[in-house]
């Protein structure tokens with residue numbers, strides 16, 4: 001199955017082939033390359049500009065002004081901040097949360113299984129998985145909560161989940177805990193999918209006839225005592241900076 005590259009990936013691929021300092025025109029000149037991947041998109045230049053901004057926000061690109069850019073050879077810069085602007089088109093709280101977190105994940109998550117620095121978002125209707133690695137083809141399921149997760153987390157639809165477990169295709173589970181007061185990600189852990197065995201997957205009741213997705217059956221997953229790798233945690237401030245601050249307060 002051919003995979004759809006994101007605009008950010010496409011623009012980054014073009015940028016990597018350009019001299020260190022380049023102009024917007026250098027990127028838009030590769031219009032046919034973008035058209036091959038997104039033949040129906042009529043807003044190619046807008047998408048290019050948007051992607052250049054994402055690359056700048058990640059710290060891989062510098063805006064020099066006057067439509068000139070400079071690429072920086074560094075690791076993408078991590079940010080715990082969720083950007084509400086990415087969900088400006090939505091009014092439903094659940095949707096806003098989902099869109100903000102997916103956008104955050106697309107910019108900040110990386111493959112824990114290989115050296116790939118980003119993950120590709122899978123189409124919305126992909127069963128069981130949300131993201132995939134382009135290099136090692138590992139799959140990821142993103143779960144987010146405004147607060148701390150309990151030891152039982154909500155899974156995807158029951159039937160495809162239990163099927164994935166039985167076929168040894170469970171994606172890695174990434175648990176994102178965020179604080180909606182500050183629109184910021186607090187803790188992020190990854191649990192290897194192969195540790196989620198069938199006895200940990202419990203079917204939930206089917207949704208009632210009046211529900212929007214009547215008859216749909218989800219599942220709960222017991223993740224208690226499973227090993228996890230920490231991806232994000234709140235960092236304390238540098239001690240010397242705190243002590244300097246403390247002295248400054250007390251001297252004033």
Ligand SMILES: [Zn+2]
Nearest residue numbers: 111114133136
């Ligand atoms: Zn990978």
